[in-house]
Amino acid sequence: MLRTIASKEYRELLRDGRFRWAGSIVAGLLLVAGLAGFTAWREQAAQRDAAQATMQATWFNQPSKNPHSAAHYGLWAFKPQMTLAFVDRGVDPYTGTASWLEAHRMNEFRFRPAMDATAAQRFGEWTAAGVLQQLIPLLIILLGFSAFAGERERGTLRQLASLGVPTATLLRGKALGVTAALAVLCVPAAVLGTVVVTMSSGASGLLRLGALSAVYLAYFGVILTVTLVVSARARSARAALVTLLALWAANGLLVPRVAADVAQAAFPTPTAREFQAQVQRGLATGIDGHSPSGARADALRDSVLRANGVSSVASLPFNYDGFSMQRGEEHANEVYAHYFGQLWDRFGQQDRAQLVGAVVAPVIAVRFLSMGIAGTDFGQHRAFAEQAEAYRQEFNRVMNNEIRDRARADESFSYQADSTLWRSIPAFTYEAPSLGRALATHTVSLVALGAWLVLAALLVGRERRIEVA
Amino acid sequence: MTTATASPLLEAHGLTKRYGDTLALDTLHLSVGAGEVYCLLGANGAGKSTTISCFLDFVRPDAGSAMIGGTVVAQDPIGTKRRLAYIPETVMLYGNLSALENLEYFATLATGGRPVRAELAQHLRTAGLTDAQLEQRVGGFSKGMRQKVGIAIALAKGADVLLLDEPTSGLDPKASNEFHRLLGLMRDRGAAVLMATHDLFRAKESGTRIGIMKAGRKVAELRADEIGHADLEQLYLTHMHD
Numbered sequence: 001m002l003r004t005i006a007s008k009e010y011r012e013l014l015r016d017g018r019f020r021w022a023g024s025i026v027a028g029l030l031l032v033a034g035l036a037g038f039t040a041w042r043e044q045a046a047q048r049d050a051a052q053a054t055m056q057a058t059w060f061n062q063p064s065k066n067p068h069s070a071a072h073y074g075l076w077a078f079k080p081q082m083t084l085a086f087v088d089r090g091v092d093p094y095t096g097t098a099s100w101l102e103a104h105r106m107n108e109f110r111f112r113p114a115m116d117a118t119a120a121q122r123f124g125e126w127t128a129a130g131v132l133q134q135l136i137p138l139l140i141i142l143l144g145f146s147a148f149a150g151e152r153e154r155g156t157l158r159q160l161a162s163l164g165v166p167t168a169t170l171l172r173g174k175a176l177g178v179t180a181a182l183a184v185l186c187v188p189a190a191v192l193g194t195v196v197v198t199m200s201s202g203a204s205g206l207l208r209l210g211a212l213s214a215v216y217l218a219y220f221g222v223i224l225t226v227t228l229v230v231s232a233r234a235r236s237a238r239a240a241l242v243t244l245l246a247l248w249a250a251n252g253l254l255v256p257r258v259a260a261d262v263a264q265a266a267f268p269t270p271t272a273r274e275f276q277a278q279v280q281r282g283l284a285t286g287i288d289g290h291s292p293s294g295a296r297a298d299a300l301r302d303s304v305l306r307a308n309g310v311s312s313v314a315s316l317p318f319n320y321d322g323f324s325m326q327r328g329e330e331h332a333n334e335v336y337a338h339y340f341g342q343l344w345d346r347f348g349q350q351d352r353a354q355l356v357g358a359v360v361a362p363v364i365a366v367r368f369l370s371m372g373i374a375g376t377d378f379g380q381h382r383a384f385a386e387q388a389e390a391y392r393q394e395f396n397r398v399m400n401n402e403i404r405d406r407a408r409a410d411e412s413f414s415y416q417a418d419s420t421l422w423r424s425i426p427a428f429t430y431e432a433p434s435l436g437r438a439l440a441t442h443t444v445s446l447v448a449l450g451a452w453l454v455l456a457a458l459l460v461g462r463e464r465r466i467e468v469a
Numbered sequence: 470m471t472t473a474t475a476s477p478l479l480e481a482h483g484l485t486k487r488y489g490d491t492l493a494l495d496t497l498h499l500s501v502g503a504g505e506v507y508c509l510l511g512a513n514g515a516g517k518s519t520t521i522s523c524f525l526d527f528v529r530p531d532a533g534s535a536m537i538g539g540t541v542v543a544q545d546p547i548g549t550k551r552r553l554a555y556i557p558e559t560v561m562l563y564g565n566l567s568a569l570e571n572l573e574y575f576a577t578l579a580t581g582g583r584p585v586r587a588e589l590a591q592h593l594r595t596a597g598l599t600d601a602q603l604e605q606r607v608g609g610f611s612k613g614m615r616q617k618v619g620i621a622i623a624l625a626k627g628a629d630v631l632l633l634d635e636p637t638s639g640l641d642p643k644a645s646n647e648f649h650r651l652l653g654l655m656r657d658r659g660a661a662v663l664m665a666t667h668d669l670f671r672a673k674e675s676g677t678r679i680g681i682m683k684a685g686r687k688v689a690e691l692r693a694d695e696i697g698h699a700d701l702e703q704l705y706l707t708h709m710h711d
Binding site: 001004005008011012015016154155156158159160161162163164165166465468469 | 525526527546547548549550551553554555557559560561562563565566574575577578579581622626632
């Protein structure tokens with residue numbers, strides 16, 4: 001019976017010119033967005049690999065120079081993007097994926113794609129995730145709004161309701177029919193995506209693709225159920241369409257915008273200028289490695305002299321400048337960890353606050369899960385930034401300790417190290433969180449989407465009687 | 470002609486339905502046995518369609534009960550619907566599907582099985598469609614042709630209860646005559662038929678019993694073979710003018 005209803009719905013939809021037009025446009029957009037995203041991802045990956053290799057060779061081939069100069073010369077850390085970033089670019093365009101690592105400073109990320117965006121791009125860039133989160137639900141609404149309301153208007157619902165088919169069976173059958181029609185549109189893009197992911201990242205990529213597909217299928221299931229239930233209860237097809245379009249706008253546009261604004265108001269973050277001022281104030285309260293005359297520097301010097309039983313830094317058994325620069329780095333590290341930690345925690349609070357909106361707009365939960373699985377959420381940006389910062393601190397420590405241990409007291413800034421030192425610094429590698437860890441940070445989103453699915457199932461179960469007129 | 474059996478297939482016991490301040494049905498009692506055609510006559514708003522809607526569970530009565538085969542409809546709407554076929558004033562079908570596809574769809578849903586296509590085609594022929602019409606999309610079908618598909622659905626379903634709501638309204642005399650021929654076929658197969666109609670002539674010709682309704686109440690009930698056309702018309706008009 002289920003198959004009969006589904007088959008008839010499917011057949012009718014395929015014969016409907018509106019479906020062919022709307023479906024072709026959405027399927028085309030999905031394919032184009034996917035292909036464009038993948039092309040951009042591949043180009044960026046190639047550029048990143050080339051830049052990483054060039055940067056590493058440049059670092060290794062530095063001429064003999066003072067280690068502190070080398071520390072200022074610095075290194076770059078590039079965030080490798082997972083293959084699924086071509087589906088969902090997440091926060092990467094806004095946070096950037098390249099960080100310059102140098103002495104004394106923990107820099108913000110550079111070369112953010114959003115900074116280079118044209119005016120037109122600022123109105124929104126279509127990605128595969130955008131199509132999946134916004135346009136496919138719209139297509140589902142266009143396919144399903146008249147499933148019951150249209151039949152009621154045409155009078156066929158009376159005929160159907162007189163046959164003794166349980167309402168839930170009718171609802172499930174119609175859902176299956178619309179799903180089959182949608183599958184015709186989405187399967188080509190899904191197959192292409194699977195091939196691309198398999199070729200680019202093998203089994204781990206397929207696992208993530210599977211998780212991403214499950215999230216979007218659950219989301220589409222919720223949208224489809226709501227569409228059919230509204231259609232079953234609406235007085236007319238027009239009323240069903242208007243109601244569903246209002247729900248679509250609320251889910252996709254209004255609630256996420258309001259949730260983001262409320263989150264920003266509840267957990268405000270400083271402007272970039274304010275943030276820099278905060279960090280500078282934090283640094284000014286301590287030593288920075290270039291201010292030996294500062295009070296903290298004086299206190300440090302006096303305690304070191306006392307501990308070693310000498311009266312001048314020249315008599316110390318190590319180079320005091322190397323030592324004090326490292327102590328300055330450690331103080332600055334604490335300052336940066338404090339302020340960046342505060343800022344990132346605040347972003348985390350904003351994310352959690354936005355999730356409250358998932359109670360009325362499931363797309364919010366889907367967005368977080370999609371970014372998490374694609375490796376482009378804020379949590380994974382933070383993981384990368386923290387690993388890059390740990391790397392920066394370590395290579396600065398090696399440079400400072402080289403001066404401390406090898407330079408004489410009078411040659412702190414004239415001491416020359418060679419490529420042996422540069423080559424002792426291993427290349428930076430980023431260890432991305434596993435899928436399980438990435439999803440664990442989105443437990444609330446998973447619960448929210450799960451709750452929507454349960455609600456959808458309950459709605460289907462509760463639909464016992466359909467008004468025929 | 471088969472005579473009515475002792476145990477009725479359709480029963481209404483004190484059926485009452487109110488829409489706001491309007492009393493659509495007022496403690497209606499009636500019963501229709503197998504092989505019997507019960508015609509409900511009455512003006513618009515008399516409660517004929519509401520009575521049929523109660524048997525279909527499209528409308529839940531405020532009091533009383535509608536029963537099919539001894540089962541209260543409201544208690545087992547799915548089960549009772551499996552025994553009946555419904556033909557409204559205009560049988561609405563899926564315009565994008567052919568007559569055979571429509572019948573196949575409705576028959577599959579009605580029986581829960583997979584009907585044989587050749588048998589379905591035969592039902593459509595019995596109902597009066599030509600072979601060429603079987604494969605035509607019903608979007609361009611006349612009302613009479615649609616009613617024939619409705620009869621074919623009833624035949625395919627093997628329904629022993631027929632609920633007809635003004636089925637010949639708007640049909641030309643030839644099509645109306647053809648429809649009543651098919652109705653006789655169903656009656657002779659032992660179906661219990663409840664038909665709401667304005668057509669006094671057809672009620673007298675095809676009906677076994679006739680009930681006259683006014684403002685939700687059954688004001689008269691008589692056997693069709695005990696009254697002439699003129700007397701029926703006179704009786705009807707008398708009640709309508711009261």
